[in-house]
Amino acid sequence: MNHLGFKLDKVKVGSFDFTCCEGCQLQLANKESTLPEFLGLIDIRNFREISSERHDDYDIALVEGSITRSDEIERLKAIRAQAKVLVAFGTCACFGGVNSLKNRIPQEEAIREVYDGKKIETMPSMKISDIVEVDLSIPGCPVSKDEVERIMVGIVTRSAVSLPKYPVCVECKQKLNTCLFDLGEICLGPITRAGCDAVCPTGKTACLGCRGPAEDINFPSFEELVLDRKLSISDMKEKLGFYNGFGDYLDHES
Amino acid sequence: MKVDFDIDLHHLTRVEGHGNIHISVRDGRLAEAAWAVVETPRFFEAIVKGMSAERTPFLTSRICGICSISHTLASIRALERAMEIEAPESAILIRQLAMYGEHLQSHPLHLFFLAAPDFLGTPSALPLLHTHPEIVQAGLQLKGLGNEISSVTSGRCTHPVSLVLGGISKAPSKEQLADLRTKIADSQAALDRTTDFFRTLTIPDFVRETEFISLRPAEGYPSIGGDLVSTDGVVHDENDYLLMTNEYLTDSSTSKFTKVSRESSAAGALARFNNNADRLHSRAREVAASFGLEPVCHNPFMNNVAQLVECHQLMEDATLLIDRLLDMDLRDTRATWKPRAGKATGAVEAPRGILYHCMETDDDGKVVKADCIIPTTQNNANIHFDLHALAEQALREGRTEAETEKLCVTLVRSYDPCISCSVH
Numbered sequence: 001m002n003h004l005g006f007k008l009d010k011v012k013v014g015s016f017d018f019t020c021c022e023g024c025q026l027q028l029a030n031k032e033s034t035l036p037e038f039l040g041l042i043d044i045r046n047f048r049e050i051s052s053e054r055h056d057d058y059d060i061a062l063v064e065g066s067i068t069r070s071d072e073i074e075r076l077k078a079i080r081a082q083a084k085v086l087v088a089f090g091t092c093a094c095f096g097g098v099n100s101l102k103n104r105i106p107q108e109e110a111i112r113e114v115y116d117g118k119k120i121e122t123m124p125s126m127k128i129s130d131i132v133e134v135d136l137s138i139p140g141c142p143v144s145k146d147e148v149e150r151i152m153v154g155i156v157t158r159s160a161v162s163l164p165k166y167p168v169c170v171e172c173k174q175k176l177n178t179c180l181f182d183l184g185e186i187c188l189g190p191i192t193r194a195g196c197d198a199v200c201p202t203g204k205t206a207c208l209g210c211r212g213p214a215e216d217i218n219f220p221s222f223e224e225l226v227l228d229r230k231l232s233i234s235d236m237k238e239k240l241g242f243y244n245g246f247g248d249y250l251d252h253e254s
Numbered sequence: 255m256k257v258d259f260d261i262d263l264h265h266l267t268r269v270e271g272h273g274n275i276h277i278s279v280r281d282g283r284l285a286e287a288a289w290a291v292v293e294t295p296r297f298f299e300a301i302v303k304g305m306s307a308e309r310t311p312f313l314t315s316r317i318c319g320i321c322s323i324s325h326t327l328a329s330i331r332a333l334e335r336a337m338e339i340e341a342p343e344s345a346i347l348i349r350q351l352a353m354y355g356e357h358l359q360s361h362p363l364h365l366f367f368l369a370a371p372d373f374l375g376t377p378s379a380l381p382l383l384h385t386h387p388e389i390v391q392a393g394l395q396l397k398g399l400g401n402e403i404s405s406v407t408s409g410r411c412t413h414p415v416s417l418v419l420g421g422i423s424k425a426p427s428k429e430q431l432a433d434l435r436t437k438i439a440d441s442q443a444a445l446d447r448t449t450d451f452f453r454t455l456t457i458p459d460f461v462r463e464t465e466f467i468s469l470r471p472a473e474g475y476p477s478i479g480g481d482l483v484s485t486d487g488v489v490h491d492e493n494d495y496l497l498m499t500n501e502y503l504t505d506s507s508t509s510k511f512t513k514v515s516r517e518s519s520a521a522g523a524l525a526r527f528n529n530n531a532d533r534l535h536s537r538a539r540e541v542a543a544s545f546g547l548e549p550v551c552h553n554p555f556m557n558n559v560a561q562l563v564e565c566h567q568l569m570e571d572a573t574l575l576i577d578r579l580l581d582m583d584l585r586d587t588r589a590t591w592k593p594r595a596g597k598a599t600g601a602v603e604a605p606r607g608i609l610y611h612c613m614e615t616d617d618d619g620k621v622v623k624a625d626c627i628i629p630t631t632q633n634n635a636n637i638h639f640d641l642h643a644l645a646e647q648a649l650r651e652g653r654t655e656a657e658t659e660k661l662c663v664t665l666v667r668s669y670d671p672c673i674s675c676s677v678h
Binding site for chain 2: 033054102105113199208
């Protein structure tokens with residue numbers, strides 16, 4: 001692959017999944033219009049979902065999912081030992097994701113509800129950084145392929161990669177959407193990190209905060225907004241708790 | 255010849271999720287053949303309890319990264335029936351189009367990227383970029399079309415944003431719909447090229463008598479709602495889904511198994527075809543006939559062909575649906591509703607087969623009980639018993655260990671299993 005006449009080396013990538021829906025990995029095969037170019041950037045060394053070839057000489061590990069069983073901890077540590085760059089890939093990996101809703105109830109109760117007493121091993125959902133050091137986080141439920149492409153280009157060209165620091169509201173305003181608060185709905189756009197192109201509020205549904213908090217958010221002011229508009233506090237809490245990205249603020253609440 | 259061998263495939267590749275195949279042959283006889291699902295459970299039925307009905311479809315969507323629209327719409331259907339919410343007709347049609355989009359994304363993903371390498375002897379679809387560029391291009395065009403239909407109708411292709419209780423939060427514009435109609439017409443050539451290509455592949459000769467379960471609606475090819483039917487003549491109302499599943503636990507799997515009239519049953523494209531071939535348009539019917547596919551087909555490898563036949567049906571149905579939508583007023587696609595206590599089932603045909611969500615709400619519209627039965631859950635027992643019969647057939651035919659292994663993995667992939675979904 002050449003860029004402005006300079007030869008660029010492909011990066012060796014492994015893609016791995018833990019407790020999740022595999023929807024983030026699926027995005028790697030989406031955005032078909034640029035897929036051949038995207039595949040030109042990377043050398044897929046290990047990606048069980050699409051290939052039977054499995055090599056352990058990857059430099060970048062994309063890790064999707066949260067951790068809920070002891071065998072996953074061992075597998076994750078082995079990946080960490082191999083990878084030069086370990087990427088928490090998607091909301092489950094970055095924050096624990098919807099799997100963390102299970103952490104609100106005793107694990108035995110969850111097992112009883114679903115397996116009727118059968119012995120099943122599980123533990124409270126943990127984000128990847130609870131177990132190993134994470135070099136880079138790409139949040140999103142699912143991840144945005146545009147953002148993944150941008151970051152991968154950054155890695156290949158050895159340039160700096162970063163996530164937007166500002167909230168979803170900035171992107172939403174750029175799209176000239178009517179604010180959901182003005183339509184009487186609580187939206188987490190004012191406090192959630194941008195980078196998704198405000199896809200949910202653009203579809204006229206509330207942001208549920210899958211990308212976690214933006215930098216330097218003013219949470220008390222957000223709460224005030226909800227109270228001023230006489231909107232439901234329990235609805236706000238349900239939204240804040242959905243992806244587990246706002247744990248610190250929820251704890252402060254209760 | 256007396257042979258001993260073990261096939262132990264841990265975390266089978268080119269399938270969604272984590273499953274293992276174990277085959278054991280002693281003195282030339284099959285000692286054991288087993289399918290085990292080892293995926294970590296996520297306990298969706300437990301975590302959805304206490305959630306508002308409004309938010310619930312956004313949560314259950316996350317059961318699956320490939321068929322999130324099906325999960326969203328199964329929950330919406332269950333909750334709307336439970337709380338007696340009536341969505342506007344325009345919203346019902348847009349949801350239907352979203353389903354077609356998801357199937358048109360999922361079937362090519364499976365056919366080109368997961369299944370085709372088995373028939374061409376490559377470890378993945380990546381080498382095909384060089385050896386069969388025109389076929390990969392056709393696959394990408396079709397998958398891209400499916401994703402675009404999903405995005406236009408539901409805001410995003412994975413984990414939809416605008417499919418909500420009561421209707422659609424933001425309807426597509428007529429311009430977007432007209433553009434989709436053109437793109438569907440432009441993709442027909444890619445589908446025809448694909449069909450010709452798949453006709454050159456050799457489908458293994460294997461038959462095991464199976465009971466096939468699917469929806470059968472009052473009219474049209476099955477998608478959202480309808481009677482639950484089986485090729486053994488069983489018919490049940492949608493709300494009586496438990497009679498069509500009879501879930502049970504096994505020692506080796508975190509996914510449950512199901513059965514109806516026999517020791518196992520099957521769901522998916524082949525099941526839909528076997529129960530509803532009379533509902534196909536003539537073009538899809540001709541394609542089926544050209545592959546020698548006719549109901550009731552008991553060869554599970556033909557599920558690949560049934561998916562291809564469905565792609566033809568979906569393109570035609572999507573075009574007809576867009577024509578109807580272009581003649582409708584799409585300004586008001588969302589009904590207001592009030593929470594209430596109730597209980598109902600929503601059954602939809604996800605790409606991999608019939609999917610049930612049963613939801614019970616309280617007076618405040620909070621979910622108090624949920625049950626989700628996934629297509630792959632309904633295929634687990636059939637995969638298990640098929641593996642046994644296929645391994646025995648391979649031994650009778652004197653096949654080598656490597657040949658037997660290849661047949662077995664191809665069989666499992668033909669079901670297009672969605673394993674993390676089945677465990678949820």
